[in-house]
Amino acid sequence: MAFQGVKGTRDFYPDVMRLRNWISDAWRRVSLRNGFEEYDSPIFEYLDLFTAKSGQEIAEQLFSLTDRGGRNLAIRPEITPALARMVNARINALPRPIKWFSVPRLCRAENPQKGRLREFFQWNIDIIGSDDVLADAECVFVAVDFLREVGLSPTEVQVRIGSRPLTVAALRGCGVGDDAIDKALAVLDKRAKISDQEFLDAARKIGMDDAQVQAIMRFQDCAGVAELRRAVAGAEGAGEACDKLERLMACLQAMGAGDYCTLDLRVVRGLAYYTGVVYEVFDTGQDLRAIAGGGRYDNLLAVLGGPQVGATGFGMGDVVLGILLEERGKLPETLKAASLDVFVIDDRPELAELVFQTVGALRRAGRAADFSYKRQNVGKQLKEANKRGARQAVIIKSADLVALKDLATGEQAEMSMTEFQEKYCSLVPKP
Amino acid sequence: MAFQGVKGTRDFYPDVMRLRNWISDAWRRVSLRNGFEEYDSPIFEYLDLFTAKSGQEIAEQLFSLTDRGGRNLAIRPEITPALARMVNARINALPRPIKWFSVPRLCRAENPQKGRLREFFQWNIDIIGSDDVLADAECVFVAVDFLREVGLSPTEVQVRIGSRPLTVAALRGCGVGDDAIDKALAVLDKRAKISDQEFLDAARKIGMDDAQVQAIMRFQDCAGVAELRRAVAGAEGAGEACDKLERLMACLQAMGAGDYCTLDLRVVRGLAYYTGVVYEVFDTGQDLRAIAGGGRYDNLLAVLGGPQVGATGFGMGDVVLGILLEERGKLPETLKAASLDVFVIDDRPELAELVFQTVGALRRAGRAADFSYKRQNVGKQLKEANKRGARQAVIIKSADLVALKDLATGEQAEMSMTEFQEKYCSLVPKP
Numbered sequence: 001m002a003f004q005g006v007k008g009t010r011d012f013y014p015d016v017m018r019l020r021n022w023i024s025d026a027w028r029r030v031s032l033r034n035g036f037e038e039y040d041s042p043i044f045e046y047l048d049l050f051t052a053k054s055g056q057e058i059a060e061q062l063f064s065l066t067d068r069g070g071r072n073l074a075i076r077p078e079i080t081p082a083l084a085r086m087v088n089a090r091i092n093a094l095p096r097p098i099k100w101f102s103v104p105r106l107c108r109a110e111n112p113q114k115g116r117l118r119e120f121f122q123w124n125i126d127i128i129g130s131d132d133v134l135a136d137a138e139c140v141f142v143a144v145d146f147l148r149e150v151g152l153s154p155t156e157v158q159v160r161i162g163s164r165p166l167t168v169a170a171l172r173g174c175g176v177g178d179d180a181i182d183k184a185l186a187v188l189d190k191r192a193k194i195s196d197q198e199f200l201d202a203a204r205k206i207g208m209d210d211a212q213v214q215a216i217m218r219f220q221d222c223a224g225v226a227e228l229r230r231a232v233a234g235a236e237g238a239g240e241a242c243d244k245l246e247r248l249m250a251c252l253q254a255m256g257a258g259d260y261c262t263l264d265l266r267v268v269r270g271l272a273y274y275t276g277v278v279y280e281v282f283d284t285g286q287d288l289r290a291i292a293g294g295g296r297y298d299n300l301l302a303v304l305g306g307p308q309v310g311a312t313g314f315g316m317g318d319v320v321l322g323i324l325l326e327e328r329g330k331l332p333e334t335l336k337a338a339s340l341d342v343f344v345i346d347d348r349p350e351l352a353e354l355v356f357q358t359v360g361a362l363r364r365a366g367r368a369a370d371f372s373y374k375r376q377n378v379g380k381q382l383k384e385a386n387k388r389g390a391r392q393a394v395i396i397k398s399a400d401l402v403a404l405k406d407l408a409t410g411e412q413a414e415m416s417m418t419e420f421q422e423k424y425c426s427l428v429p430k431p
Numbered sequence: 432m433a434f435q436g437v438k439g440t441r442d443f444y445p446d447v448m449r450l451r452n453w454i455s456d457a458w459r460r461v462s463l464r465n466g467f468e469e470y471d472s473p474i475f476e477y478l479d480l481f482t483a484k485s486g487q488e489i490a491e492q493l494f495s496l497t498d499r500g501g502r503n504l505a506i507r508p509e510i511t512p513a514l515a516r517m518v519n520a521r522i523n524a525l526p527r528p529i530k531w532f533s534v535p536r537l538c539r540a541e542n543p544q545k546g547r548l549r550e551f552f553q554w555n556i557d558i559i560g561s562d563d564v565l566a567d568a569e570c571v572f573v574a575v576d577f578l579r580e581v582g583l584s585p586t587e588v589q590v591r592i593g594s595r596p597l598t599v600a601a602l603r604g605c606g607v608g609d610d611a612i613d614k615a616l617a618v619l620d621k622r623a624k625i626s627d628q629e630f631l632d633a634a635r636k637i638g639m640d641d642a643q644v645q646a647i648m649r650f651q652d653c654a655g656v657a658e659l660r661r662a663v664a665g666a667e668g669a670g671e672a673c674d675k676l677e678r679l680m681a682c683l684q685a686m687g688a689g690d691y692c693t694l695d696l697r698v699v700r701g702l703a704y705y706t707g708v709v710y711e712v713f714d715t716g717q718d719l720r721a722i723a724g725g726g727r728y729d730n731l732l733a734v735l736g737g738p739q740v741g742a743t744g745f746g747m748g749d750v751v752l753g754i755l756l757e758e759r760g761k762l763p764e765t766l767k768a769a770s771l772d773v774f775v776i777d778d779r780p781e782l783a784e785l786v787f788q789t790v791g792a793l794r795r796a797g798r799a800a801d802f803s804y805k806r807q808n809v810g811k812q813l814k815e816a817n818k819r820g821a822r823q824a825v826i827i828k829s830a831d832l833v834a835l836k837d838l839a840t841g842e843q844a845e846m847s848m849t850e851f852q853e854k855y856c857s858l859v860p861k862p
Contacts, residue, residue, distance in 0.1 A: 002519070002736045003477070003480045004516075004520075005513075006473060009473035009474075011513075012471035012472070014469060017468075017470050017471055029797075033798060033800065034794055034800075034801070038445060038449075038452065039442075039444055041443070042436055042437060042440035043536060044440070044494070044538075045434075046437060048434065063498075064496060065506070067437065067540065073437060073494075075475075075496070082436075082442075085436070086444065089433070090444070099801075105536065119473050134804055135804065141791065145794055145795065254787035254791070255787045255790065255791030256788070256791040256795060304434055305434060338468050353681075353685045356685035360572065360686030363464050363572075364576065364579065366460075367464060368463055368464040368466065369464065369465075369466070370530075373563055373565055387526065
């Protein structure tokens with residue numbers, strides 16, 4: 001009768017939890033310093049909310065449940081629909097731009113594989129209420145600010161930036177009809193993951209001829225805005241889309257994130273709902289799935305019953321990111337073990353009550369303090385102190401005398417209990 | 432087509448999220464300084480795990496779902512079963528005592544009412560691998576350490592402490608048979624919530640006579656260990672249970688938590704699985720449900736397929752606690768609004784690029800910085816800075832000159848851009 005966790009979920013033992021917290025603390029720190037406020041939604045919603053955004057197909061990828069009244073609910077597979085629901089409910093009261101972030105726990109009923117689990121955490125950064133490409137630039141900057149924060153350099157990761165309207169203009173420019181645009185976008189989105197021949201076959205299947213495929217590949221391979229302008233010259237909407245891309249790259253350059261960003265029109269993104277700039281973060285080795293992805297989605301609030309309001313943002317999951325940070329050796333040594341400020345030891349069992357008093361006083365003063373439940377000799381208690389990662393041990397010799405030992409250097413100094421309490425048991429300021 | 436959240440769940444808009452984070456940050460801070468390590472489990476488990484602990488009845492109170500293979504899963508209503516599962520899986524590798532904490536999101540399919548929601552957060556403190564009542568004392572101390580941390584005084588909250596073995600000994604002592612003990616415990620657990628007459632009726636219904644009821648009420652009303660010893664003199668196991676209660680109270684006194692703790696044998700706790708000391712935290716006004724509850728549960732690991740190992744701990748939910756903190760005015764002013772370190776302003780629109788540069792540099796240096804998306808006059812930008820809760824505004828006058836304005840005092844000082852960058856854009860040490 002040994003119970004097991006569900007396949008594709010993780011048990012967060014303390015060592016795994018320290019890593020999860022290290023990542024989510026960095027997500028929060030970077031979000032706050034970029035002027036974003038944290039929000040969260042319930043773990044489940046009425047199923048309708050998800051199908052309204054993504055179509056009935058999504059239901060199969062969800063963990064569904066029913067409440068007592070028989071209503072269909074689902075565990076959230078992403079937080080964006082709830083974000084739109086929450087913003088729509090207070091659209092007139094919230095000052096714009098709305099800059100919000102979240103670190104939701106999400107679940108998808110899919111088969112687990114490397115980098116994809118059934119339960120994961122995803123950082124979400126969104127700006128609602130601005131049509132300005134400056135808002136897109138801010139989101140990309142936040143992603144870069146985080147990558148730099150955790151020690152990933154521009155030679156290790158890059159944000160690859162495309163544009164939906166520009167890609168649509170290019171498709172129209174080479175004669176792809178309106179009815180085939182969505183299908184063509186889906187084929188283009190797969191290009192990086194398949195061979196040129198497979199790409200050609202997929203494009204033919206949706207009715208594109210070889211000349212069109214060659215033209216769109218040339219467009220996707222353009223390296224800069226100037227080159228893009230020439231490739232799409234005259235196509236409807238292309239000029240404005242190029243202007244926006246140019247301003248985006250200039251803003252990123254000015255903010256100091258230019259070295260992490262590459263224009264790359266091969267980035268299209270899978271979801272139908274993007275309406276502007278789109279981007280994905282990749283490791284430059286391209287061994288892994290995308291680390292993050294996002295873009296502008298100006299229609300979502302209206303689709304979910306709200307007004308037409310500009311919106312842009314990205315999501316970054318913890319699974320692929322965790323693999324990359326581990327592989328690149330970016331995780332600090334301090335994650336390996338727990339630590340304590342002080343371990344309190346009695347010189348002999350009769351002093352146990354003084355240990356309780358001292359531990360209580362240290363903790364109330366804000367210091368991480370612990371002690372052994374076993375009344376053993378000092379050597380054994382010191383061993384336990386070391387195992388627990390304590391920086392200092394205080395050995396109580398009598399009601400009046402303590403010895404303070406630095407467990408890294410081994411240095412030891414005696415002082416009176418009064419002096420010790422004054423120095424170590426007075427209140428540490430709260431964070 | 433306005434979408435709504437599910438009844439009994441909460442939307443965490445930024446103001447509500449700040450409160451949630453304030454509480455959970457304090458839970459984490461207090462846990463860590465008491466030597467506990469954080470863990471977490473998946474949001475759902477195989478249904479069996481919950482029914483193995485709590486019986487088939489529990490299934491009705493859960494949100495159930497199935498995976499693609501048709502297996503029955505449920506969203507966790509508590510984390511203790513998963514804790515036992517995780518510890519059992521590594522029981523030989525984990526050094527004891529295992530001192531772990533968690534702040535899980537939990538769901539129960541019940542009708543929402545004041546203090547009870549379908550989705551909530553619950554702080555869990557557990558010590559596994561120690562039979563010593565010192566471990567129980569530590570858990571109670573941690574609860575008290577938190578109550579003090581958030582500003583609740585002993586006149587506002589009290590931990591009421593009972594003992595399952597002592598109550599059982601008292602029931603046996605006044606002639607209640609073994610087969611009626613569990614039913615009697617359930618009746619005793621309700622005593623505080625019902626009238627004396629209702630209590631008497633309930634006790635009669637399970638076969639207790641009036642003399643037994645009077646005896647057990649006298650026992651429950653004892654105020655100290657000495658009085659308890661007299662009340663249960665001679666009952667099997669009573670002496671040992673009294674010794675443990677006495678040692679528990681002495682440890683709590685020594686650690687400096689005595690003023691928050693009251694011996695109260697009316698506390699029995701509802702769940703069948705407790706085996707030792709039990710306790711509940713109440714507001715002294717007793718207007719609310721229990722703020723926290725816990726005790727020793729030495730059989731759970733064995734019930735879930737592991738060895739017989741001592742275990743003790745408590746849970747504290749965020750809902751009742753939040754109501755109490757709000758009612759008693761314990762929430763700090765700073766929770767009311769978001770804040771920023773610096774808001775960056777241009778003296779005229781041509782300087783916008785310098786704003787982007789400065790904002791980027793401030794954020795990379797670890798400061799919370801933001802700016803207006805609208806290129807308006809300085810007065811309007813200052814208004815936005817105030818609305819955003821910025822402490823300082825930096826007004827860029829030219830590429831070489833900035834004015835730094837303290838938004839609380841209104842004081843303003845000019846300095847060169849170089850000086851500003853040296854002072855404010857050098858790296859702030861990471862926490």
